[in-house]
Amino acid sequence: DTGVSQDPRHKITKRGQNVTFRCDPISEHNRLYWYRQTLGQGPEFLTYFQNEAQLEKSRLLSDRFSAERPKGSFSTLEIQRTEQGDSAMYLCASSLGAEAFNSPLHFGNGTRLTVT
Amino acid sequence: GQNIDQPTEMTATEGAIVQINCTYQTSGFNGLFWYQQHAGEAPTFLSYNVLDGLEEKGRFSSFLSRSKGYSYLLLKELQMKDSASYLCAYYSGNTPLVFGKGTRLSVIA
Numbered sequence: 150d151t152g153v154s155q156d157p158r159h160k161i162t163k164r165g166q167n168v169t170f171r172c173d174p175i176s177e178h179n180r181l182y183w184y185r186q187t188l189g190q191g192p193e194f195l196t197y198f199q200n201e202a203q204l205e206k207s208r209l210l211s212d213r214f215s216a217e218r219p220k221g222s223f224s225t226l227e228i229q230r231t232e233q234g235d236s237a238m239y240l241c242a243s244s245l246g247a248e249a250f251n252s253p254l255h256f257g258n259g260t261r262l263t264v265t
Numbered sequence: 266g267q268n269i270d271q272p273t274e275m276t277a278t279e280g281a282i283v284q285i286n287c288t289y290q291t292s293g294f295n296g297l298f299w300y301q302q303h304a305g306e307a308p309t310f311l312s313y314n315v316l317d318g319l320e321e322k323g324r325f326s327s328f329l330s331r332s333k334g335y336s337y338l339l340l341k342e343l344q345m346k347d348s349a350s351y352l353c354a355y356y357s358g359n360t361p362l363v364f365g366k367g368t369r370l371s372v373i374a
Contacts, residue, residue, distance in 0.1 A: 153307075182361055191352050191364030192308065205361070240307065251296055251315065254362055256307035 153257035155241050161263045162231055169227045170260045174243030181224050182254060183216055184240040192240055198224060199246065231264045238262075269365040271353050276371045277343055285338045285368045287353030295356035297329050299338045302350045302367065311338070311351075340370075348372045 154173045162168050174181045179200050184192035195214065196206045201221040209215070213231075218224040228235055238261050242254035268290040277283040289297070296315040300308035314320055314329035314336060326339040338351055350367040357363065 184364075189366065191354070191366045192362075194361050194363065197361050251356065253298060253310040253313060254308075255310065258307045 153241055153243050153255055155239075155257035155260050157260055158258065159261045159263075161265065164231060164233060164264055166231055167227065167229045168231060168262065169225050170239055170241075170262075171223060171225050172241030172257060173223045174241070175255055176222075178243035178245055178255070179221070180244045180246040180252075181218055182242045182244070183224070183226050184242065184256075185210070186238045186240055186259070187236075195226075228262075231262075233264045236262055236264045269353060269355060269363060271351075271365045271368045273366070274369045274371070276373060277340075279343055279345060279372055279374050281343050282339065282341050283343060283370065285340075285351050285353075285370065287336045287338070287365060289334050289336075289353070289355050289365075291334075291355060291357040291363075293358035294331060295358070297327075297336045298354045298356075298362065299325075299327050299336075300352040300354065300364075302352060304349075308352055343372050345372050345374070 156171045182197040183195040186192045194208050196216050198218040201218050213229045216226045238259040240259045242256045244252040244254050271287045298313050299311040301311050302308040312327040319328045324341045329336045350369050352364050352367045354362045354364040
């Protein structure tokens with residue numbers, strides 16, 4: 150396995166458009182996370198899945214943001230009616246996990262979103 | 266980051282040793298991670314401390330004091346390729362990794 154992959158690497162969109170990003174985690178990893186990172190900041194947690202269940206979504210930045218992981222494998226993050234403030238790097242990560250959090254996250258290379 | 270603090274920038278000389286400090290405040294602490302992130306790339310895992318003490322991994326070592334809410338990352342024999350941001354992050358209770366803002370390290374000749 151070559152690691153976590155994200156698609157696309159870059160996305161430029163006009164304000165008001167919808168965008169969807171895809172993440173393919175490491176195959177044996179049951180947990181999948183979405184983070185957002187802006188320039189000069191550390192990654193900011195958005196949401197995560199254990200298998201197909203979305204266990205935390207209160208940190209999604211607004212109701213314009215939604216994520217799915219329908220079969221417990223790949224995941225998508227959708228942003229509706231994009232705003233210029235949504236411009237950021239969107240990072241996906243995966244890990245092995247049971248109950249406690251104690252495994253390192255393995256990150257993909259991210260999708261850089263620019264909203265014009 | 267939430268209740269996690271590290272210096273914004275540091276500069277060090279090639280071949281030298283540098284220590285990057287991180288302090289945090291949380292309850293239900295489960296572990297402290299260090300990641301390296303080169304500009305435009307994904308964070309990559311460096312080290313993990315759950316118990317007090319020093320973990321050594323080649324040129325990189327990480328230290329944790331849970332009672333003080335303090336960790337540091339020690340980089341020895343600095344190389345130009347070590348110029349990157351270094352992110353401190355913790356697990357607490359049922360919360361996924363919480364990251365600091367990162368320390369941007371510049372290695373100069």
